[in-house]
Amino acid sequence: MADHSHRFIEDFEGFIGFGLNQESDMDTVIYYLQKFSDDQLMALLRNRLTHEERQTIFDLVSGILHKHLSEPEYHRYFLKDNH
Known part of the structure; x- marks a missing residue:
């Protein structure tokens, strides 16, 4: 099984656009980064x-x-290791 995932981009069905509200801004940033x-x-x-x-x-x-991120979070969520 892969350590990395990009499920948001595969499952998201909402509005993509920046500047309307905080929620759509956050969704749009995730969407753009995964794309x-x-x-x-x-x-x-x-x-x-x-x-x-x-x-x-x-x-x-x-x-x-x-x-x-704290150092343990950096290792766990970004590096995907058991620091």
Whole structure:
């Protein structure tokens, strides 16, 4: 069984759009991130992204993880290990 999942994008049937309300904003962010991380899309984009774009994405994601997760949560939910 795979350690990673993207069930939200597969099951979501609600409104996707940003700026209407907090709930749809949260749903839209999850939706976009799961669509963005799709293996086929990443295979296409990986050689098209500039160094600066890759750095920006890495810094943004790393910063959010560092800000909102404890070290045990980082290992459990992001790294999927038993730290």
